[in-house]
Amino acid sequence: xxxxxxxxxxxxxxxxxxxxxxxxxxxxxxxxxxxxxxxxxxxxxxxxxxxxxxxxxxxxxxxxxxxxxxxxxxxxxxxxxxxxxxxxxxxxxxxxxxxxxxxxxxxxxxxxxxxxxxxxxxxxxxxxxxxxxxxxxxxxxxxxxxxxxxxxxxxxxxxxxxxxxxxxxxxxxxxxxxxxxxxxxxxxxxxxxxxxxxxxxxxxxxxxxxxxxxxxxxxxxxxxxxxxxxxxxxxxxxxxxxxxxxxxxxxxxxxxxxxxxxxxxxxxxxxxxxxxxxxxxxxxxxxxxxxxxxxxxxxxxxxxxxxxxxxxxxxxxxxxxxxxxxxxxxxxxxxxxxxxxxxxxxxxxxxxxxxxxxxxxxxxxxxxxxxxxxxxxxxxxxxxxxxxxxxxxxxxxxxxxxxxxxxxxxxxxxxxxxxxxxxxxxxxxxxxxxxxxxxxxxxxxxxxxxxxxxxxxxxxxxxxxxxxxxxxxxxxxxxxxxxxxxxxxxxxxxxxxxxxxxxxxx
Amino acid sequence: xxxxxxxxxxxxxxxxxxxxxxxxxxxxxxxxxxxxxxxxxxxxxxxxxxxxxxxxxxxxxxxxxxxxxxxxxxxxxxxxxxxxxxxxxxxxxxxxxxxxxxxxxxxxxxxxxxxxxxxxxxxxxxxxxxxxxxxxxxxxxxxxxxxxxxxxxxxxxxxxxxxxxxxxxxxxxxxxxxxxxxxxxxxxxxxxxxxxxxxxxxxxxxxxxxxxxxxxxxxxxxxxxxxxxxxxxxxxxxxxxxxxxxxxxxxxxxxxxxxxxxxxxxxxxxxxxxxxxxxxxxxxxxxxxxxxxxxxxxxxxxxxxxxxxxxxxxxxxxxxxxxxxxxxxxxxxxxxxxxxxxxxxxxxx
Numbered sequence: 001x002x003x004x005x006x007x008x009x010x011x012x013x014x015x016x017x018x019x020x021x022x023x024x025x026x027x028x029x030x031x032x033x034x035x036x037x038x039x040x041x042x043x044x045x046x047x048x049x050x051x052x053x054x055x056x057x058x059x060x061x062x063x064x065x066x067x068x069x070x071x072x073x074x075x076x077x078x079x080x081x082x083x084x085x086x087x088x089x090x091x092x093x094x095x096x097x098x099x100x101x102x103x104x105x106x107x108x109x110x111x112x113x114x115x116x117x118x119x120x121x122x123x124x125x126x127x128x129x130x131x132x133x134x135x136x137x138x139x140x141x142x143x144x145x146x147x148x149x150x151x152x153x154x155x156x157x158x159x160x161x162x163x164x165x166x167x168x169x170x171x172x173x174x175x176x177x178x179x180x181x182x183x184x185x186x187x188x189x190x191x192x193x194x195x196x197x198x199x200x201x202x203x204x205x206x207x208x209x210x211x212x213x214x215x216x217x218x219x220x221x222x223x224x225x226x227x228x229x230x231x232x233x234x235x236x237x238x239x240x241x242x243x244x245x246x247x248x249x250x251x252x253x254x255x256x257x258x259x260x261x262x263x264x265x266x267x268x269x270x271x272x273x274x275x276x277x278x279x280x281x282x283x284x285x286x287x288x289x290x291x292x293x294x295x296x297x298x299x300x301x302x303x304x305x306x307x308x309x310x311x312x313x314x315x316x317x318x319x320x321x322x323x324x325x326x327x328x329x330x331x332x333x334x335x336x337x338x339x340x341x342x343x344x345x346x347x348x349x350x351x352x353x354x355x356x357x358x359x360x361x362x363x364x365x366x367x368x369x370x371x372x373x374x375x376x377x378x379x380x381x382x383x384x385x386x387x388x389x390x391x392x393x394x395x396x397x398x399x400x401x402x403x404x405x406x407x408x409x410x411x412x413x414x415x416x417x418x419x420x421x422x423x424x425x426x427x428x429x430x431x432x433x434x435x436x437x438x439x440x441x442x443x444x445x446x447x448x449x450x451x452x453x454x455x456x457x458x459x460x461x462x463x464x465x466x467x468x469x470x471x472x473x474x475x476x477x478x479x480x481x482x483x484x485x486x487x488x489x490x491x492x493x494x495x496x497x498x499x500x501x502x503x504x505x506x
Numbered sequence: 507x508x509x510x511x512x513x514x515x516x517x518x519x520x521x522x523x524x525x526x527x528x529x530x531x532x533x534x535x536x537x538x539x540x541x542x543x544x545x546x547x548x549x550x551x552x553x554x555x556x557x558x559x560x561x562x563x564x565x566x567x568x569x570x571x572x573x574x575x576x577x578x579x580x581x582x583x584x585x586x587x588x589x590x591x592x593x594x595x596x597x598x599x600x601x602x603x604x605x606x607x608x609x610x611x612x613x614x615x616x617x618x619x620x621x622x623x624x625x626x627x628x629x630x631x632x633x634x635x636x637x638x639x640x641x642x643x644x645x646x647x648x649x650x651x652x653x654x655x656x657x658x659x660x661x662x663x664x665x666x667x668x669x670x671x672x673x674x675x676x677x678x679x680x681x682x683x684x685x686x687x688x689x690x691x692x693x694x695x696x697x698x699x700x701x702x703x704x705x706x707x708x709x710x711x712x713x714x715x716x717x718x719x720x721x722x723x724x725x726x727x728x729x730x731x732x733x734x735x736x737x738x739x740x741x742x743x744x745x746x747x748x749x750x751x752x753x754x755x756x757x758x759x760x761x762x763x764x765x766x767x768x769x770x771x772x773x774x775x776x777x778x779x780x781x782x783x784x785x786x787x788x789x790x791x792x793x794x795x796x797x798x799x800x801x802x803x804x805x806x807x808x809x810x811x812x813x814x815x816x817x818x819x820x821x822x823x824x825x826x827x828x829x830x831x832x833x834x835x836x837x838x839x840x841x842x843x844x845x846x847x848x849x850x851x852x853x854x855x
Contacts, residue, residue, distance in 0.1 A: 305741055325744030335742075343742040348735045357732060357743040364725045371723075 003066075005030050005193050006082075006162050011060030013046055020046040022217045023060070028162065033184060033194045035208035035225075037201075037237055039430035040400055043217040044197050048164055052084060053077045064162070083160025085151045087167045093140035098122060100139055101154045118157075125156045129187055145176035152183070163187070164195045169203055170428060174290050174456060181207045199237070199430045201230045215239055238431050245439040246463045247482065253281030255317070256419055256450045257302075262311035264297045271297040274311065275476035277469060279419065284441070284451040285479070286465025288458065289494055291424075294474035295454045296338060299423040302452065303335045304328035316418075329358050331419075334412030338423040338454075340401065344408045347397035351387075352378035354396045355411045381410035386436070402433025409440050413449075420444055423454040438464060458490055472496040512852050519849055524795055524802070527845040528809065531838035535830060544824045556819020557812040563819065565701035569773065571804075571811035573598070573782070575710035576765035577789025578796065578803040579717055580633075584758035586721065586798050588734040589751055593640065593655030594762035595786025596662030597633035599777075601763030602770045603666045604632035606777045607674060609688035618691040625692055626709075626767050633763020634756045636662060641755040645748050659786065667779050676776060685777040694772040704772035711804055713761065718800040730754050762786060783814075791839045797846060810835055 004027040013021040021043045028034050038044050049055045051062055053074040062069040064080040091100045102118045122135055131149045139147060148168065155163055165184075169177040184207055188194055198204050204211055205225050213221040213236045221236045257279040264272040272294045279285050289295055300306035301313075304325035313320050315331060328335065335358075337343035345354050352371075355378040356363045363374045378392035385406045389399045396404060405425065412420060422441055426434040442464065445451050455461050461468055468485050470477040470493035477498040480489070492498070536546040557567045577594045584591035605625045613621050640654035670676075670685040694705040721727040732740040733750045741747055765785060770777055792810055796802030817831030 303742065304744070325742070329744060337742055342736070342738050344739070346732050346736040346739045346743075349732060353728060353732075357728070357740075357745070360725050360728065367724050367726065369723060369725055369728055 004028060004063075005065055007063040007066075008047070008051065009061045009063065011047065011050055011057045011062070013050060013055060013057050015046075019217050021050070021057070024214070024217075024219045025060075026212055026219070028193045028195060030193055031188050031191050032210065033188050033196060033208045035196045035198055035204040035211045036214060037198060037204050037211050037233060038214035039199055039237060039432065040402070042214040042237075044214055045166070046217075047214070048084070048166065048195075048197065051077065051082065051164070078158060078160075081159055081161035083155025083158055083163045085148065085155060085163060085165045085168060087170055089147050089151050091139055091147060091150060091154075094138070096136050096138055097133055097142075097150050097153075098135040100150055101135075101157050105158060122153060122157060125153060129156065129183060129190070131183060143176075144171050145173070145179070148172065148176075148180070149183075160192075162193045162195070164197065166197050167199075168196070169198070169200065173292065177203070201233050201237075201431075204233065205230060213237055234431050244435050244459075244463055245442050247284065247442060247445075247466065249482075250282055250445070250466065252283035252466065253448060253450075255279070256281050256315070257452075258312075258314040260312045260314070262301070262313060263309050264294075264301060264306065265309040266297070266306075270309075271474050272301070272308075273474040275471075275474075277476060277479070279450045279452055281418070281450045282445060282448045283466045284445050284453055284464050286461035286468040287452065287454045287471050287476070288461045288468055288490060289456060289471035291456050293471050295423070295471050297474075298471070299338055299421060299454055302328070302333065302419075302421045303337065325358065326361070332415075332417045334417035334420040334449075336405075336408055336412060336420070336422045336425050338427070340404050340408065340428075345396045345404055348395055350393050351382070351390055351396050351399070351407060352392040355381055355392070355407065358411070377414075381407060381414055384414065385410035385440070400433075402429045402436070405429060405433065405437055406440075409437060413440060413444055416447060417444070417449055420449050420451045421454075422451060424456070425453070426455075426457065426460060458487055462487070462490070468493075470494050470496075470498065512850060515849055520797075523845045523849050524797065524806070524842060527795070527842040528838050530841040530845075531834055534837050534841070535834045538833060539826060539830065542826055544826050549820055549824055549826060549830075552820040552823055553813065553816030555816075557816035562701065563815065565698055565703040567808070567811050567815045568707055569702045569704070570815050571807045572704075572706045572710050572772070573765040573769050573785045574788055574792050574807035574810055575707075575714060575804055576761050576768065577785050578792030578807050579710075579714060579789075579800055580758045580761035580765070581790045581793035582796060582798040582800060582803050583717060583721075583761070584754060585793060586734050587730040587751060587754040588737075589641070589754050589758065590652045591637055591655050591755070591758050591762075592652055592790065593637060593658050593662075593786070594758075594765070594789050595782060595784065596655075596659035597636045597759050597762035598766035598769070598782055598786050599662050599666045600632040600636050601629035601766030602777045602781055603669055603674070603685065603766075604763070605629045605692070605767040605770050606685040606688055607669075609692040609771075610674070610686035614689035614692070616691065618693075621689065621692050622694065622771065625688070625771060626764060629767025629770075630760035630764045633761070633766070634759040636763070637755045637759030638752070641751060645751065663779060666777060670777055670779070674777075683778065687776040688771060692771055693775060694768065702773055704768075706768035706772040709764075709768065713764075714800045714804050717757075721800065726750070726753065762789070765789075788835065791835055794839055795842050797842075809838075 006028040008024060008026040010023045010025055011021050012023050024047055036044050050057045053072050053076060056072040069080055070076050098119055101122055119135055126133060131153055133146055133149050139150060168180060172180060184194055196208055208225050211223050211225055211233065212219060215237060255278055259275055259277050261274040261276060262272060263270055263274050277285065287295060297306060301308055304323045304327060307322040352375045356374045363370050375392045382392060387403050387406045389403050425437050425441065429437060441451055453465055462485055466482050467479040469479045472494060477493050539546045539549050556563055558564045577598060580594045581591060605628060608628050609625055613624060636658060640651045640658065643649040643654055644651045671683045674685045676684050676686045697703045697705060697707060729745045730750050732745050733747055737747060769781060774781060788810055792803055792806040795806035813831040813834050817828040821828040
């Protein structure tokens with residue numbers, strides 16, 4: 001192996017009582033992709049902030065090409081060739097791609113933008129790494145994947161040789177992620193060195209050469225990806241053996257929800273096209289598909305926030321027309337929204353307020369909120385669903401993703417819903433929280449709840465669902481049973497390859 | 507250096523914030539006073555003295571605070587729900603002219619006990635209607651209400667100006683453009699004899715308490731807060747977004763209309779285009795100074811009124827233009843915005 005381009009030696013950082021980084025060392029060779037794996041709060045972000053000079057380390061050094069990097073100086077880090085691709089892009093949506101890339105690279109006092117040189121350089125870089133993008137497109141008009149490409153281009157434009165990707169796939173679809181991994185490999189082959197921060201095991205294994213596992217601020221292990229397995233990494237990351245729960249076969253109960261030829265049109269386009277499904281008590285029906293194929297509409301329809309354009313919806317055997325959120329909640333339908341932060345919670349409101357907001361009628365009399373009862377209700381959820389990180393009166397924003405999801409699960413499951421709509425319930429959670437959330441869903445099923453699981457994670461759907469339907473371009477495939485499902489078959493279904501001969505299991 | 511979100515906001519910090527902001531504004535304005543060559547501390551002492559030094563000045567300050575409390579509440583309740591009502595000035599004038607019209611043309615013969623509540627209601631109703639129009643445009647066509655409410659101010663003031671020069675013109679006013687007066691029975695009772703202080707202050711303070719209760723204890727208060735903080739999340743939780751905003755608009759526009767009604771029925775008795783020295787706009791500052799807290803609005807309105815009344819007196823003694831009051835109030839809005847930022851973030855390096 002060539003000599004390291006980047007060395008982090010014995011870095012420690014303390015925030016008050018917590019030791020965020022405890023003497024972490026790491027080295028990166030030219031042309032190498034190293035994954036930094038760890039759960040939320042393991043110290044990945046702190047370490048990278050030190051690398052970039054956003055934080056000063058209490059102890060330790062950062063060396064680039066054997067030269068020590070001065071601490072707390074972001075400019076020095078950039079000059080040394082370190083670039084960052086943020087999870088939340090640091091780009092301006094109202095500027096063009098080219099403008100975004102050159103922002104901050106030219107002197108504030110230079111009389112004019114040297115944009116033709118910049119354009120040539122940008123095009124050369126985009127050619128070299130196969131990162132195609134129109135320099136004159138307005139950033140806000142691009143897809144998330146394209147915006148990320150701009151962020152990468154911006155780092156490369158600044159002559160970065162060492163690139164850090166902070167959870168780059170969190171915002172991408174499966175297909176975009178795979179394209180990104182190909183780009184990463186290409187970049188490494190051309191001599192760039194990459195650090196890839198993630199808590200997703202599959203990605204780490206497929207994208208990196210070497211994995212450094214952080215846990216509780218400490219460097220706990222280092223493995224070559226060729227010599228490790230998902231199970232080993234999961235255990236290293238969490239510190240104990242985590243097994244994701246798996247379904248046990250069951251006999252479904254009565255039919256609780258049936259959709260017949262349901263269509264939803266929005267902005268003149270049919271987003272959901274005559275879909276059929278049937279959901280029984282005590283079963284998990286998995287809807288698998290790459291996001292953006294209409295599952296959001298389906299989730300909104302069943303959440304009471306969108307109405308159908310055509311077709312029939314039968315709830316407990318009765319035709320229902322347009323359900324409001326209140327109807328849905330009082331009909332015993334629990335809802336886990338796709339986007340916790342946008343839909344599932346109001347960050348600046350207290351945990352107790354978030355716990356009762358969707359059923360505020362039950363916690364009020366004469367228009368007055370019964371605070372005492374509401375706080376007690378929230379406390380019960382916190383206790384029973386092991387929500388850590390806040391009291392009922394603290395703002396929900398303070399909770400980690402996993403704990404916020406536990407609270408959302410709790411407010412839905414505590415009253416034993418008859419139906420549970422779970423849209424991407426494990427998205428963005430770390431391994432420990434994923435296992436906890438999925439176990440709760442299976443527990444609800446055992447108690448007779450009908451679960452509609454919308455997900456784009458193949459493993460998750462195969463582990464939980466009794467029957468599976470694929471959603472593609474707003475259409476829903478016929479259902480196949482868990483026993484018939486294989487990764488290959490589901491992959492074909494997700495690509496829209498289903499025939500009428502697929503046996504229809506009910 | 508970077509900013510980090512605070513996890514907890516100590517209650518002491520929340521209370522200290524406006525005080526620190528006001529102190530900072532006074533220091534900054536003090537520099538201006540010093541530049542003019544006047545003694546800074548004496549100037550501030552005179553402001554305080556002119557605002558509270560005598561029975562007359564104290565009641566005058568409270569009279570001045572009354573419409574500011576109402577327009578401050580109007581802004582606070584709307585901003586809480588992210589309804590950007592910049593149109594309190596217009597709503598105030600429409601409320602005022604409605605009262606003058608109704609009392610002089612329609613209800614003048616009714617006894618005060620009946621007429622006063624009726625007029626207050628009509629004034630509030632006029633303000634509501636003027637805000638419901640831009641709200642409807644926002645909900646129906648997603649037209650930005652900042653623009654529409656702001657522009658409607660000019661429409662409303664010019665409309666009032668037309669009325670008081672034509673159909674509602676007072677024939678006894680020697681040709682001055684002023685409206686016909688409200689009936690004597692429509693004048694609000696005085697709180698103190700031989701002063702201008704009227705029942706409006708009591709109404710305004712009572713409404714501040716009512717609003718504080720509504721916002722913190724009721725389902726509607728919770729829902730309107732949710733709608734303001736995260737509309738998508740509120741919709742998912744079943745908050746009827748449109749209905750909530752309509753109610754918020756009724757309260758906000760109603761309060762601003764009431765400010766106009768109270769000013770006519772308590773102080774002037776008739777409407778001119780000088781009825782409000784920008785009470786509607788100052789209400790926005792008052793609301794921000796109060797951090798949108800209804801009870802804080804009462805205090806912030808008092809501070810603002812103190813500055814305006816006090817600066818008048820001070821300027822007579824020291825020769826500093828009384829515009830310094832505008833400067834102080836404007837500066838305190840800026841310092842307050844900075845201070846609020848620091849209650850939410852801390853500096854880390």
